[in-house]
Amino acid sequence: xxxxFNCAAAVGLAAIFTGLSATSAAEVSVQIQPxxxxxxxxxxxxxxxxxxxxxxxxxxxxPDDVILRPxxxxxxxxxxxGQLSQSITQNFIVSAREPGDYTIPSFEVRVNGKIxxxxxxxxxxxxxxxxxxxxxxxxxxxxxxxxxxxADATASESFLKLEFPPxxxxxxxxxxxxxxxxKAYFPAQSRVSLQSxxxxxxxxFTLHNLSEEPEQSMEVVNGQQxxxxxxxxxxxxxxxxxxxxxxxxxxxxxxxxRSSSRxxxxxxxxxxxxxxxxxxxxxxxxAFTQLVPHEITLSSNGxxxxxxxxxxxxxxxxxxxxxxxxxxGSYRLPADATAGExxxxxxxxxxxxxxxxxxxxxxxxxxxxxxYTPKTEFKxxxxxxxxxxxxFEFSAVPQAGGKQEVKLxxxxxxxxxxxxxxxxxxxxPLKVDGTAAPSPSPSAVxxxxxxxxxxxxxxxDPGQSETEKPPVDLxxxxxxxxxxxxxxxxxxxxxxxxxxxxxxxxxxAAGFVVGNLRRRRSDPHRIAARRFEHAEGEALARAExxxxxxxxxxxxxxxxxxxxxxxxxxxxxxxxxxxxAELRHRLPSDSPAMSVFRQADAIAYAPQATLDQFDxxxxxxxxxxxxxEVSNRPSSSPPSxxxxxxx
Amino acid sequence: xxxxxxxxxxxxxxxxxxLGAESSTSFSKGNEALASSDYQAAIxxxxxxxxxxxxxxxxxxxxxNAHYRLGDYGPAILAYEKALVLDPxxxxxxxxxxxxxxxxxxxxxxxxxxxxSPFFWLSLEEWALAGMIALVxxxxxxxxxxxxxxxxxRAPQRLLVVSSLTLLLLAITAVASRHEELDRGIVLKSxxxxxxxxxxxxxVVATLPAGRTIQIESExxxxxxxxxxxxxxxxxxxxxxxxGSGD
Numbered sequence: 001x002x003x004x005f006n007c008a009a010a011v012g013l014a015a016i017f018t019g020l021s022a023t024s025a026a027e028v029s030v031q032i033q034p035x036x037x038x039x040x041x042x043x044x045x046x047x048x049x050x051x052x053x054x055x056x057x058x059x060x061x062x063p064d065d066v067i068l069r070p071x072x073x074x075x076x077x078x079x080x081x082g083q084l085s086q087s088i089t090q091n092f093i094v095s096a097r098e099p100g101d102y103t104i105p106s107f108e109v110r111v112n113g114k115i116x117x118x119x120x121x122x123x124x125x126x127x128x129x130x131x132x133x134x135x136x137x138x139x140x141x142x143x144x145x146x147x148x149x150x151a152d153a154t155a156s157e158s159f160l161k162l163e164f165p166p167x168x169x170x171x172x173x174x175x176x177x178x179x180x181x182x183k184a185y186f187p188a189q190s191r192v193s194l195q196s197x198x199x200x201x202x203x204x205f206t207l208h209n210l211s212e213e214p215e216q217s218m219e220v221v222n223g224q225q226x227x228x229x230x231x232x233x234x235x236x237x238x239x240x241x242x243x244x245x246x247x248x249x250x251x252x253x254x255x256x257x258r259s260s261s262r263x264x265x266x267x268x269x270x271x272x273x274x275x276x277x278x279x280x281x282x283x284x285x286x287a288f289t290q291l292v293p294h295e296i297t298l299s300s301n302g303x304x305x306x307x308x309x310x311x312x313x314x315x316x317x318x319x320x321x322x323x324x325x326x327x328x329g330s331y332r333l334p335a336d337a338t339a340g341e342x343x344x345x346x347x348x349x350x351x352x353x354x355x356x357x358x359x360x361x362x363x364x365x366x367x368x369x370x371x372y373t374p375k376t377e378f379k380x381x382x383x384x385x386x387x388x389x390x391x392f393e394f395s396a397v398p399q400a401g402g403k404q405e406v407k408l409x410x411x412x413x414x415x416x417x418x419x420x421x422x423x424x425x426x427x428x429p430l431k432v433d434g435t436a437a438p439s440p441s442p443s444a445v446x447x448x449x450x451x452x453x454x455x456x457x458x459x460x461d462p463g464q465s466e467t468e469k470p471p472v473d474l475x476x477x478x479x480x481x482x483x484x485x486x487x488x489x490x491x492x493x494x495x496x497x498x499x500x501x502x503x504x505x506x507x508x509a510a511g512f513v514v515g516n517l518r519r520r521r522s523d524p525h526r527i528a529a530r531r532f533e534h535a536e537g538e539a540l541a542r543a544e545x546x547x548x549x550x551x552x553x554x555x556x557x558x559x560x561x562x563x564x565x566x567x568x569x570x571x572x573x574x575x576x577x578x579x580x581a582e583l584r585h586r587l588p589s590d591s592p593a594m595s596v597f598r599q600a601d602a603i604a605y606a607p608q609a610t611l612d613q614f615d616x617x618x619x620x621x622x623x624x625x626x627x628x629e630v631s632n633r634p635s636s637s638p639p640s641x642x643x644x645x646x647x
Numbered sequence: 648x649x650x651x652x653x654x655x656x657x658x659x660x661x662x663x664x665x666l667g668a669e670s671s672t673s674f675s676k677g678n679e680a681l682a683s684s685d686y687q688a689a690i691x692x693x694x695x696x697x698x699x700x701x702x703x704x705x706x707x708x709x710x711x712n713a714h715y716r717l718g719d720y721g722p723a724i725l726a727y728e729k730a731l732v733l734d735p736x737x738x739x740x741x742x743x744x745x746x747x748x749x750x751x752x753x754x755x756x757x758x759x760x761x762x763x764s765p766f767f768w769l770s771l772e773e774w775a776l777a778g779m780i781a782l783v784x785x786x787x788x789x790x791x792x793x794x795x796x797x798x799x800x801r802a803p804q805r806l807l808v809v810s811s812l813t814l815l816l817l818a819i820t821a822v823a824s825r826h827e828e829l830d831r832g833i834v835l836k837s838x839x840x841x842x843x844x845x846x847x848x849x850x851v852v853a854t855l856p857a858g859r860t861i862q863i864e865s866e867x868x869x870x871x872x873x874x875x876x877x878x879x880x881x882x883x884x885x886x887x888x889x890x891g892s893g894d
Contacts, residue, residue, distance in 0.1 A: 372752035377853050395752050474746065475739035477681055477709040481671040484701025488775040489829060490889045500779060504786040511789025518796045
């Protein structure tokens with residue numbers, strides 16, 4: 001029964017789709033609902049095609065002040081007066097920055113390979129002030145969520161919150177990095193489209209390492225359910241003072257027009273009916289209510305943050321701006337060195353803090369070394385890059401020979417204790433070969449610094465910031481252009497190189513094959529074999545003919561010749577060198593070959609005595625047996641020439 | 648015997664586009680600009696010459712000098728490296744390259760095992776050329792032997808085959824052991840960003856100084872894949888691309 005129902009359903013569906021495909025020519029229409037709305041809100045532009053499908057997404061052209069954002073597609077199948085019709089609608093949210101009358105001009109839509117044109121469609125944007133709490137271009141939603149029965153009020157329930165990890169102090173230091181969680185709350189029943197990532201507004205801080213993929217979850221605040229979107233980031237303070245942390249976020253919130261849905265709700269006959277259940281709220285909202293878009297800007301309204309300057313007291317000379325809690329990780333110092341020759345130094349700093357402002361540890365004794373701009377690599381330990389490790393690799397050149405003790409030194413400010421701290425590696429004794437460093441000169445260091453585009457911690461090198469012209473010690477330019485020779489290894493020539501290699505390979509293979517063929521053709525053994533084959537073939541043909549004609553003399557003459565040839569080929573001997581004695585010695589006396597030879601001799605010497613008894617068919621089969629026998633017999637027996645076989 | 652005629656034709660067809668008497672007008676202009684310390688004009692003239700004719704060691708050498716004078720050590724190092732591909736034993740190129748590397752603090756660390764040192768007696772280009780010559784000689788011997796048979800006496804045949812095979816084997820070993828050099832690139836700009844993926848918006852995992860040698864593994868949509876990420880093709884260039892801006 002169930003199977004039968006399924007079959008019927010399948011047939012029905014097939015009929016529906018067949019009917020749909022056979023519908024009349026496609027038509028396209030556009031409409032905006034509502035046609036009038038205030039700034040800060042939007043209307044829904046629907047481009048509907050009936051009797052066909054869009055080829056791609058329609059792209060209406062809009063006036064400059066109009067904002068258009070795609071808002072999904074919907075399909076509708078209708079049965080009207082027994083006729084099926086299918087329509088597909090591409091929706092957009094349309095809004096405008098300024099009040100006024102706007103017209104979206106006619107635009108082309110490609111449907112089923114044909115181009116259709118829409119009618120122009122107009123709408124009006126009024127200067128209606130946004131409802132309390134809703135943003136305008138210069139403001140944002142602030143404060144805690146408010147209750148309300150309208151769509152505007154629902155949108156205004158959205159808000160933004162910053163969460164800092166608990167800390168023992170209520171202030172930050174300039175340059176300090178503080179991890180923060182930025183959390184946007186939207187009403188659970190709304191649909192949200194984010195138009196920007198969180199961005200800092202105001203002064204005193206910058207936002208770093210914002211997580212690319214925000215987390216989403218549901219949360220209940222003050223008894224109301226919210227959809228939350230969270231980012232992790234680091235807030236870096238840039239100057240001292242009292243600054244509120246302002247973070248802003250743009251979003252489009254689609255909220256149901258509750259007032260209209262409630263008007264359509266079935267009337268209650270029993271006072272507090274079951275239709276007042278929140279479940280039916282959602283059900284009827286979704287079924288009958290139009291979603292109203294709101295362009296909003298959420299903004300955090302944090303309390304002013306106390307940002308303090310770093311203390312000047314106790315600041316180490318080599319302090320370069322690192323604020324946090326760090327340790328010296330792995331490091332590599334040279335085991336030997338020669339004055340003037342660069343050595344690679346590698347060191348890793350681990351911990352938590354402002355890695356982006358951190359400079360490389362210095363190599364001590366600084367007066368004995370010139371160091372160059374380091375290559376850095378940062379491995380974050382968390383989503384905000386607040387913790388992790390930073391590896392510096394730089395070149396250092398000893399300036400003079402002699403014995404010294406080298407170490408790496410690094411200082412930072414610890415904000416939790418409010419003091420500067422120093423880190424250093426154990427000192428390693430090092431013997432530097434040579435006397436004074438011939439190069440690079442101080443200007444070379446300056447040039448290297450300029451070329452690398454950043455400040456270099458070159459302790460003991462006061463001239464590092466100077467930019468001098470390079471000394472004129474380059475080898476002079478060449479005066480003649482020279483000849484452009486074929487270059488095989490360039491990226492452009494490589495396909496040609498491979499082609500040439502392939503052609504040479506083919507030529508080598510072809511030469512090898514042709515040479516082998518020629519050699520085979522001129523091989524004396526092969527030539528002899530071919531001759532034997534030819535002679536044997538001729539003799540056999542004569543024997544066959546003689547056997548058919550009953551000519552015994554001709555048969556045995558030809559048979560002996562064929563056998564002789566086969567034996568000579570098989571034993572690798574000239575036919576002329578075979579003797580009767582040898583044949584008798586190497587072939588059994590009752591063998592078919594010996595029978596043929598004996599009979600041939602008999603006929604040669606007494607032809608009349610044997611002619612009457614000649615049975616051509618019988619001797620033909622004996623001859624073939626003899627040939628097979630000779631072919632299979634090994635040829636290793638030593639020859640014993642005594643008599644020449646008569647021919 | 649017709650096949651024998653094909654070999655020189657093939658070689659000529661390969662070499663002809665790269666040979667020939669080139670017009671050196673832009674090169675001369677570049678030299679004049681270089682002499683009058685107008686380094687940018689010199690660079691422009693040398694780049695024009697690169698578009699007009701086949702590259703030469705002199706052209707890249709002078710281009711490197713012009714970049715060096717401007718303090719653009721990344722492009723200078725790249726030009727000197729390219730010049731060395733074309734003229735591998737030129738002491739003036741090597742000297743200027745060393746100076747540019749010193750200025751850019753882009754030192755090269757070479758440590759060649761003793762057993763491999765013979766493979767460094769010649770440049771990669773020279774090894775490739777030697778290998779190709781050996782291969783062509785083998786092909787000629789093979790075809791001549793096939794066509795002429797016993798008329799081609801065995802003694803010179805064996806001598807040619809053994810010497811060509813030895814040379815070919817050496818060339819293959821040298822190129823195979825140094826093949827990574829063929830994919831070397833030079834960082835052109837200071838602070839060139841190495842990104843996690845080949846997109847301009849991808850996370851930066853490292854920055855490289857100008858003149859640093861990188862190993863290019865592959866190319867994708869305007870980015871080169873290197874050891875620890877992707878670098879934009881405007882920030883680095885392969886050495887073995889002997890045109891003005893890669894080939």
